[in-house]
Amino acid sequence: MPIELKEYDPGPFFDEMMAGKNRARPLAKELIGLFRKMDSGELATRQGAADLAIKEMGITFTVYSEHEGMIDRNWPFDIVPRLIDRAEWDRVEAGLKQRVKALNLFINDLYHDQKIIKDGVFPAEVLAESKNFRPQCIGVNPPLGIWAHICGSDLVRDEDGTMYVLEDNLRVPSGVSYMLENRLVTKRVFPELFETYAPLPVNDYPTQLYEMLAALSPRNVKRPTVAVLTPGIYNSAYFEHAYLAMEMGAALVEGRDLFVDDDDCVYMRTVSGLKRVDVIYRRIDDEFIDPEAFREDSILGVPGLLRAWKARKVGLANAPGAGVADDKVVYAFVPEIIRYYLDEEPGIPNVPTYRCMYPEERRYVLEHLDELVVKPANESGGYGMLIGPRATKAERKTFAELITKNPRNYIAQPTLGISTVPTVVGRGLEPRHVDLRPFILSGRRTFVTTGGLTRVALRKGSLVVNSSQGGGSKDTWIVEAD
Amino acid sequence: MLSRVVENIYWLARYVERAENTARLVRVNSHLVLDTPRTIAPGWEPLVEIAGLHDAFYAVDRETNERNVVRFLIGDANNPGSIISSLAAARENCRTVRDVLPRSSWEKLNELYLFAKENVQSGLTKGGRDNFLDGIITGSQQITGLLGSVMYRDAAWHFSRIGRNLERADMTTRIIDVRSTDLFPDDRLESRSLDTLQWISVLRSMSGYQIYRRHVAIRVSRPDVLDFLFHDALYPRSFMHCVEAVDESIENLQKSDKVLRSIRAIKRKLRETKVAELNQESLHQFIDELQIGIMELHANLALAYFPPPLELEEAG
Numbered sequence: 033m034p035i036e037l038k039e040y041d042p043g044p045f046f047d048e049m050m051a052g053k054n055r056a057r058p059l060a061k062e063l064i065g066l067f068r069k070m071d072s073g074e075l076a077t078r079q080g081a082a083d084l085a086i087k088e089m090g091i092t093f094t095v096y097s098e099h100e101g102m103i104d105r106n107w108p109f110d111i112v113p114r115l116i117d118r119a120e121w122d123r124v125e126a127g128l129k130q131r132v133k134a135l136n137l138f139i140n141d142l143y144h145d146q147k148i149i150k151d152g153v154f155p156a157e158v159l160a161e162s163k164n165f166r167p168q169c170i171g172v173n174p175p176l177g178i179w180a181h182i183c184g185s186d187l188v189r190d191e192d193g194t195m196y197v198l199e200d201n202l203r204v205p206s207g208v209s210y211m212l213e214n215r216l217v218t219k220r221v222f223p224e225l226f227e228t229y230a231p232l233p234v235n236d237y238p239t240q241l242y243e244m245l246a247a248l249s250p251r252n253v254k255r256p257t258v259a260v261l262t263p264g265i266y267n268s269a270y271f272e273h274a275y276l277a278m279e280m281g282a283a284l285v286e287g288r289d290l291f292v293d294d295d296d297c298v299y300m301r302t303v304s305g306l307k308r309v310d311v312i313y314r315r316i317d318d319e320f321i322d323p324e325a326f327r328e329d330s331i332l333g334v335p336g337l338l339r340a341w342k343a344r345k346v347g348l349a350n351a352p353g354a355g356v357a358d359d360k361v362v363y364a365f366v367p368e369i370i371r372y373y374l375d376e377e378p379g380i381p382n383v384p385t386y387r388c389m390y391p392e393e394r395r396y397v398l399e400h401l402d403e404l405v406v407k408p409a410n411e412s413g414g415y416g417m418l419i420g421p422r423a424t425k426a427e428r429k430t431f432a433e434l435i436t437k438n439p440r441n442y443i444a445q446p447t448l449g450i451s452t453v454p455t456v457v458g459r460g461l462e463p464r465h466v467d468l469r470p471f472i473l474s475g476r477r478t479f480v481t482t483g484g485l486t487r488v489a490l491r492k493g494s495l496v497v498n499s500s501q502g503g504g505s506k507d508t509w510i511v512e513a514d
Numbered sequence: 515m516l517s518r519v520v521e522n523i524y525w526l527a528r529y530v531e532r533a534e535n536t537a538r539l540v541r542v543n544s545h546l547v548l549d550t551p552r553t554i555a556p557g558w559e560p561l562v563e564i565a566g567l568h569d570a571f572y573a574v575d576r577e578t579n580e581r582n583v584v585r586f587l588i589g590d591a592n593n594p595g596s597i598i599s600s601l602a603a604a605r606e607n608c609r610t611v612r613d614v615l616p617r618s619s620w621e622k623l624n625e626l627y628l629f630a631k632e633n634v635q636s637g638l639t640k641g642g643r644d645n646f647l648d649g650i651i652t653g654s655q656q657i658t659g660l661l662g663s664v665m666y667r668d669a670a671w672h673f674s675r676i677g678r679n680l681e682r683a684d685m686t687t688r689i690i691d692v693r694s695t696d697l698f699p700d701d702r703l704e705s706r707s708l709d710t711l712q713w714i715s716v717l718r719s720m721s722g723y724q725i726y727r728r729h730v731a732i733r734v735s736r737p738d739v740l741d742f743l744f745h746d747a748l749y750p751r752s753f754m755h756c757v758e759a760v761d762e763s764i765e766n767l768q769k770s771d772k773v774l775r776s777i778r779a780i781k782r783k784l785r786e787t788k789v790a791e792l793n794q795e796s797l798h799q800f801i802d803e804l805q806i807g808i809m810e811l812h813a814n815l816a817l818a819y820f821p822p823p824l825e826l827e828e829a830g
Binding site for chain 1: 517518609610612613617621624625673
């Protein structure tokens with residue numbers, strides 16, 4: 033039986049591949065054409081082959097379960113790629129570069145003169161209550177003036193097809209390894225489509241990452257020693273830490289492999305004695321990287337690391353304190369931040385955001401809780417959110433109290449009807465909601481991944497794309513329209 | 515090369531080798547049992563002793579029968595020396611060093627672990643056992659072969675070689691120790707042929723039967739087999755060969771006097787002992803000394819090259 037798309041119905045949402053029931057968008061014509069010719073059994077077989085490849089390649093993420101403790105799950109992957117027009121992508125890329133440039137200027141300003149506060153564009157009280165502002169970093173001048181070297185910004189598309197930035201991840205954003213692995217799996221599953229579409233390659237990322245990191249080296253040597261600092265195998269992104277170290281030919285280290293000597297240099301313990309480390313791509317949060325400077329009880333970090341960084345004896349990416357801009361309240365100010373530092377209009381709009389700290393906006397939020405999504409400032413992974421239209425009365429009441437008690441900590445946004453992409457369900461295709469996380473590297477120059485990681489909510493109707501909560505992913509293709 | 519990384523690679527190699535050796539043991543014993551009359555069958559108890567797992571086995575109240583021993587050695591997650599536990603431990607060690615090993619070695623090890631996990635139930639049945647053990651042995655050899663053919667010859671490679679050969683040397687002494695016990699003490703013709711059968715099974719468990727017949731003797735006798743298994747430097751599972759391989763790899767590392775002293779002590783002991791002439795008791799004593807030597811060598815390797823033990827046991 034061939035695959036039927038007569039009943040394919042994304043409802044009110046924007047579907048990235050289909051313009052209506054049984055009607056492919058021009059860009060997706062060949063892709064949908066292939067499915068039309070394909071037997072539904074074959075679709076399931078190809079999905080099965082992809083699942084098997086992922087299992088054998090050991091592409092996993094780690095989740096915590098109360099019953100079983102830490103378990104390693106196979107990475108859920110949907111074989112239908114998501115296509116994006118090159119012309120649109122070029123605009124998105126420019127918008128992302130602009131955004132990250134402004135954010136780096138903003139962070140640097142906050143740790144120096146705080147001009148943006150003095151000029152009344154950014155409120156002092158937001159900074160005063162920021163959980164991720166690190167007073168230890170005041171006055172530090174990191175190389176090239178850059179704090180957020182690696183940024184992962186989440187993009188979503190609304191009902192009318194407009195692309196918005198939903199949030200910026202500036203602490204330790206993850207997912208890029210899955211973007212790279214997804215491409216390898218798709219090459220195995222749909223080789224014929226590569227001939228038709230010739231999607232732009234994605235595999236340049238590890239080289240770009242290495243070059244960006246190497247440029248942070250305090251020593252002028254031909255091949256600086258770069259290390260990826262991981263919290264260890266129980267971290268949900270451990271797979272990615274190992275993957276990136278391997279791809280870059282860097283050492284994968286844990287805190288206990290490193291130590292800071294009296295000369296403020298960082299060394300790693302090797303079989304042939306101590307070896308100096310020039311640059312560390314750390315995948316541990318600020319609070320845990322250095323028990324001497326931050327949380328004393330951290331055993332994941334390296335005592336003295338902040339001291340070494342301040343003395344310019346080691347490069348750190350992202351710089352400690354960069355997370356100050358990774359905050360959902362700061363997010364609400366990004367359009368103003370872009371205008372302030374660059375004197376430009378934002379290339380990609382923000383999702384309209386209500387800041388509960390302002391009485392008028394708070395009043396609106398409290399009166400419209402049943403329509404809005406409420407998010408705490410500093411949580412990630414989709415935790416601690418209220419999705420108004422689906423919440424019970426009691427849940428809304430709890431959130432109203434939380435907001436009133438600590439308004440600075442909450443923002444609210446309209447419930448977005450985020451876009452859908454055809455996704456394999458059993459032996460057919462059904463629409464499922466997606467977002468997109470491109471990664472932006474900032475060093476001597478700025479680099480944006482071609483596309484990024486498309487995350488998909490595999491459960492019918494669900495809007496939550498996080499892998500810890502039933503999300504999967506898709507390969508993302510940037511293709512030239514004819 | 516990070517100290518923690520070489521430690522993980524060392525254990526990775528040991529665990530893979532252990533899984534293979536355990537599979538070999540179970541397979542050979544299964545065949546031996548089929549060949550011997552039921553009244554004097556060697557049974558399954560010696561396997562628990564060979565594996566050095568007496569305490570772990572008898573910690574749980576159970577009969578020493580085929581079913582229980584095989585389950586214990588193949589699929590018991592509570593037995594740290596079982597095939598399933600060895601492969602799980604190898605995989606955990608591999609996971610933390612994925613960046614320095616060839617990518618396909620992780621994939622192969624992962625496949626092998628999944629194979630073991632998914633087929634262990636059929637491995638416990640008499641009909642499915644051979645197939646399961648074959649899968650384990652082939653899979654382990656695939657990994658060892660892969661590392662041997664593509665790994666860069668740096669410290670990581672040398673520690674994988676040291677780990678594998680120490681484990682193999684250790685297992686060789688264990689097999690001899692248990693299997694050389696006189697099972698058939700009287701001198702009837704029937705017993706003598708069973709004794710031969712016993713030594714053939716030892717050789718087979720180490721893939722050495724064919725080589726022995728070609729290079730040592732047609733007749734399988736205790737003195738010749740002992741000499742072959744301890745001293746034949748050309749046979750890759752002999753104690754001598756394993757120790758030489760370890761020595762060669764140690765030569766490539768930054769010098770440590772303690773490590774060199776312990777490897778020399780083992781080699782001297784081996785050189786100076788005429789194993790063919792040893793009676794059962796002195797053979798047992800000799801094997802004990804070699805095993806202590808291996809333990810000392812391990813301790814000195816850890817001291818010289820592995821990271822200092824953590825003060826705090828568990829990372830949050």
